[in-house]
Amino acid sequence: MLVKKDLFQELGGFDETFINGYEDVDFCLRAVEKGYKVLYNPKSVLYHYESITPGRFDHVSHNEKRLREKWLGKIKYDIRVDLPKVAIVIVNFKNYNDLTECIDSINQLEYDAYDVVIVDNTEDTSYQEWITKHTGHLTMCKNTTHELNFTGAIIYIKNATNDGFAAAVNKGIRLAMANEADYVWILNPDTVVDPRALWELVNIAASDKKVGIVTSAVFSYYAPDKLQYFGMGIDYDGKAIDVDTLKPCAAQTLTGCSMLINLRMVKEIGFLNEDYFLYFEENDLFERAKSRRWKAIFQPSSKVYHKGGASIGKWLTTPVSVYYAVRNFLLFTESFHPERFASIIDAIGTAFWPSIRQKATLVEAFGKALRDFLRGKRGNSFNEQSSIGRFLPYKFRTLENQFNETFSELTENPSIEVLDKLMAIFLLTYRTRHQEKMRKLQQLCQKAENLHQKGKSDRALRILHKIIEIHPFARAYSDLAVIYWEKDNVTNALKYIEEALRLAPDDKDIIWNCGQIMLGLGRPNEAYEVYKGYLQKHPGEQEFEQAVLQIESMLQNKQHSYAN
Numbered sequence: 001m002l003v004k005k006d007l008f009q010e011l012g013g014f015d016e017t018f019i020n021g022y023e024d025v026d027f028c029l030r031a032v033e034k035g036y037k038v039l040y041n042p043k044s045v046l047y048h049y050e051s052i053t054p055g056r057f058d059h060v061s062h063n064e065k066r067l068r069e070k071w072l073g074k075i076k077y078d079i080r081v082d083l084p085k086v087a088i089v090i091v092n093f094k095n096y097n098d099l100t101e102c103i104d105s106i107n108q109l110e111y112d113a114y115d116v117v118i119v120d121n122t123e124d125t126s127y128q129e130w131i132t133k134h135t136g137h138l139t140m141c142k143n144t145t146h147e148l149n150f151t152g153a154i155i156y157i158k159n160a161t162n163d164g165f166a167a168a169v170n171k172g173i174r175l176a177m178a179n180e181a182d183y184v185w186i187l188n189p190d191t192v193v194d195p196r197a198l199w200e201l202v203n204i205a206a207s208d209k210k211v212g213i214v215t216s217a218v219f220s221y222y223a224p225d226k227l228q229y230f231g232m233g234i235d236y237d238g239k240a241i242d243v244d245t246l247k248p249c250a251a252q253t254l255t256g257c258s259m260l261i262n263l264r265m266v267k268e269i270g271f272l273n274e275d276y277f278l279y280f281e282e283n284d285l286f287e288r289a290k291s292r293r294w295k296a297i298f299q300p301s302s303k304v305y306h307k308g309g310a311s312i313g314k315w316l317t318t319p320v321s322v323y324y325a326v327r328n329f330l331l332f333t334e335s336f337h338p339e340r341f342a343s344i345i346d347a348i349g350t351a352f353w354p355s356i357r358q359k360a361t362l363v364e365a366f367g368k369a370l371r372d373f374l375r376g377k378r379g380n381s382f383n384e385q386s387s388i389g390r391f392l393p394y395k396f397r398t399l400e401n402q403f404n405e406t407f408s409e410l411t412e413n414p415s416i417e418v419l420d421k422l423m424a425i426f427l428l429t430y431r432t433r434h435q436e437k438m439r440k441l442q443q444l445c446q447k448a449e450n451l452h453q454k455g456k457s458d459r460a461l462r463i464l465h466k467i468i469e470i471h472p473f474a475r476a477y478s479d480l481a482v483i484y485w486e487k488d489n490v491t492n493a494l495k496y497i498e499e500a501l502r503l504a505p506d507d508k509d510i511i512w513n514c515g516q517i518m519l520g521l522g523r524p525n526e527a528y529e530v531y532k533g534y535l536q537k538h539p540g541e542q543e544f545e546q547a548v549l550q551i552e553s554m555l556q557n558k559q560h561s562y563a564n
Contacts (some may be wrong), residue, residue: 003027007036015070018061022067029071040394058247061200061301068110077526083113084182084202085150086260089172090189091165093121096130098190098307102156105191111198114185116154117141117175119168127158141175148179164277164380165256173271184266186259190307192221193258200302201260204248212265212294213286215251216258217243228306229255231298236308236315246300254282254296258304261285265294275378278320280328287336291502292495313421316355319365323382326352326369330377335472338503341430345423349416357414370426374433399429441467445475457483474504478513485517493517515547521559524551524558 001024011030014023028038088106092099099118106116118138120127131138138156139146157171169186174183183205185198201214218229219238226238231251261283264325269288272281286296308314316322326348333344358363365382372381406422446469452460461483467476481497484490497517500510511534518527528551531544538544 001028007031010034016076017066017403018063020063021059021065026067026070029075033074056370060203061196064203065196076531083111084206085148085180086111086183086185086198086202087148087150087172087176087179087181088112088114088116088118088185088187088198089169089176090118090187091168091172092189093122093162094124094126095189095349096127099130099168100134102187102189102191102193105193107152108195109193109198110204112152112196113150114152114198115148115150116152117148117157117172118154119157119159119172121159121162121164121168123162131156141161143561145178146175148175148181150179150181162380166272166274166276166281170274171283172536173261173263173266177266181263184261184263186246186261187304188257188306191218191257191388192219192305194303194305197258197302197304198260199448200299204297204299205260205262209264210293210295211297212262212269212289212295213251213254214260214302215254215296215298216304217246217298217300218255218257219243219303219305221305221307224305229257233302240297243303244300244302248297248301251286251296251298254286256282257306258302262294265292268292269294275331276324276328277378277380277382278324278328280332283332284335291498316352319361320382322352322356322362322365323372326366327381330369330373339385342427345427349419353416353419357419360411363411363414367410370407370422371403374426374429399425399432403429437471438473441471441473441476445473445479448476448479452483457487472499472503474500474507474510477503478510480508481517482513485520490521492520506534508534508538508541512543519551524554527551528555 011034012026012465013027015026016023018026031038054269071096090099090102103116131140134154138154141157143154148155155175157175159171161169169184173184183202184315185201187193198214201216205211205214215229215231217231220226220228222239224239227241227243228235228238230239230241230246231249231253233253234255269285269292273284276284289296314321316325329344329352330341333341352366356366368382372384377384403422403425406418406425410422444463448460448463448467450462451457461480464476464480464483467473468480471516477496477500481493481495481500485493485497494517497510498516500507500513504510511530515527515530518524518530528548531548535541535544535548
């Protein structure tokens with residue numbers, strides 16, 4: 001940028017309240033304001049190594065905020081760029097005072113292209129008074145075909161039954177998708193948002209097409225200097241961290257309190273898992289996102305203030321919270337980290353039990369969670385009458401009786417010694433049940449494979465899909481990938497083989513199938529890496545050695561043809 005010396009002095013140089021960014025933009029705007037022209041000369045060419053200076057983007061949020069403070073409303077744009085469309089989905093459950101304050105803060109957002117979608121799970125009639133009070137500001141919606149204009153409207157959906165947090169969010173997502181929204185911002189009703197919160201989330205999400213999730217810095221509403229969520233972890237009591245020292249980074253965990261979701265990602269990996277009902281839905285989503293190479297970013301410049309526990313009580317302080325926390329912790333671990341299942345028993349003793357043992361009602365909820373997990377209960381099962389009953393076949397009745405007797409002992413003596421005894425029996429019971437289930441799933445897989453060999457692939461697909469509904473079974477995912485590949489459904493073939501590899505990264509048959517699919521897709525380099533990786537761990541496998549030699553020959557011939 002070439003500037004006349006007199007003009008630079010007249011305008012007082014660059015505004016030093018900007019920090020390594022936007023000083024030039026601000027200077028040009030001030031020059032135009034004074035009546036000078038800013039010209040572009042395409043014949044002056046410069047080659048720029050963009051953004052290699054360390055810390056180049058450390059102050060982007062500060063600089064953008066400063067630019068808006070100085071120039072918002074003063075500039076007539078030559079070109080208008082449409083902002084990404086966002087549906088703000090809020091799931092409510094009997095929490096109307098907080099919901100009102102949340103909406104009031106949303107109305108102050110420095111972002112224009114959004115609508116609010118409230119999905120209400122309240123089952124009694126307490127919602128009617130709130131609806132009457134806010135009738136002039138709400139649009140009632142009975143299905144997911146309602147039109148969204150992304151102009152700050154508030155859409156209200158009243159569910160007939162409470163099917164859980166994930167089901168309610170999914171209803172909002174479907175409405176957003178039907179209206180071609182770009183993102184959904186999942187937000188708790190007991191939050192107050194900073195005016196820049198949504199802008200900062202979208203700014204990060206739009207910077208990279210593979211960003212699937214962006215989370216906010218979540219502060220305690222009652223102690224605003226303490227962070228409850230900071231990208232690396234969650235502290236419900238709040239942790240004293242200077243947020244100004246934090247930078248956008250890859251999130252290590254998620255919170256459903258404030259989470260922007262790219263709807264392109266949802267179309268690829270699916271909706272929130274409704275098996276959980278409450279808690280761990282975002283953890284499940286995170287694992288599926290990572291398995292499909294979507295990024296999750298923590299954006300500390302997006303600030304949200306959270307009250308916490310307004311709907312069902314704080315974490316591990318009510319029977320409902322204890323039940324879903326324990327049951328879903330087990331479910332999540334079984335689904336994504338089965339190799340860690342034994343070790344989480346210790347985690348339950350150290351992280352969960354000290355809070356639970358204080359009240360008999362919490363101990364009862366704890367035992368019910370263990371039993372219902374063994375029974376395979378999913379979704380909204382807390383109120384089901386299942387405290388006593390059978391969860392193993394008859395031949396394992398003795399083991400089940402030991403579990404029930406030890407749990408009765410625990411209710412009378414909630415000591416760590418009795419807990420250890422109960423969890424040892426629980427783990428043995430789980431392994432016994434798991435082995436029985438795996439045996440049956442293996443039989444079903446074999447049946448599906450036999451049907452496929454006989455040309456009855458549609459029947460085989462139905463069986464295999466039923467299997468993965470029951471359990472994340474690697475062999476079933478691998479079989480699905482093979483059948484879909486033969487049907488020329490490349491998208492499903494890749495999706496299922498990647499899931500099979502995630503579940504069983506050392507399984508010989510799965511790795512072989514993966515390599516064959518990659519070869520069929522014309523991606524021999526990836527097939528080569530898969531097979532070479534297997535041979536490094538399992539040298540001497542002749543079938544894989546021959547495949548590697550064939551791929552090497554293929555790649556050499558390809559390079560030779562390019563050279564000619």
